[in-house]
Amino acid sequence: MSKPRAELGERREYFDYSKGRFRSRVKVAEGYWMRMNCARADVAAAEGWEAIEGKVVHHVDGNRYNDEADNLVAVTPDEHRRLHAGMPRRRSK
Numbered sequence: 001m002s003k004p005r006a007e008l009g010e011r012r013e014y015f016d017y018s019k020g021r022f023r024s025r026v027k028v029a030e031g032y033w034m035r036m037n038c039a040r041a042d043v044a045a046a047e048g049w050e051a052i053e054g055k056v057v058h059h060v061d062g063n064r065y066n067d068e069a070d071n072l073v074a075v076t077p078d079e080h081r082r083l084h085a086g087m088p089r090r091r092s093k
């Protein structure tokens, strides 16, 4: 008996109780699932993995619970620091 295999890129959401929010598990290779924020998985699904490689997914409005496509942008860590330098201090990403 074998379970149907998950396709590469298949995504499953799960509730992360320690963070109090949903996160995604994405199958990136055979036998390897990567956990990431849903926002990150959204951008990867829309723009490809290259779009998020080495990048941080930033929430434009500062609300990390707002995972609407137009609120997400992939930026380098440097750009990300700059973006947050101009924002009110909040625990946001």
Ligand SMILES: [Zn+2]
Residues within 6 Å of the ligand: 057, 058, 059, 080, 083, 084, 092, 093
């Ligand atoms: Zn940010």
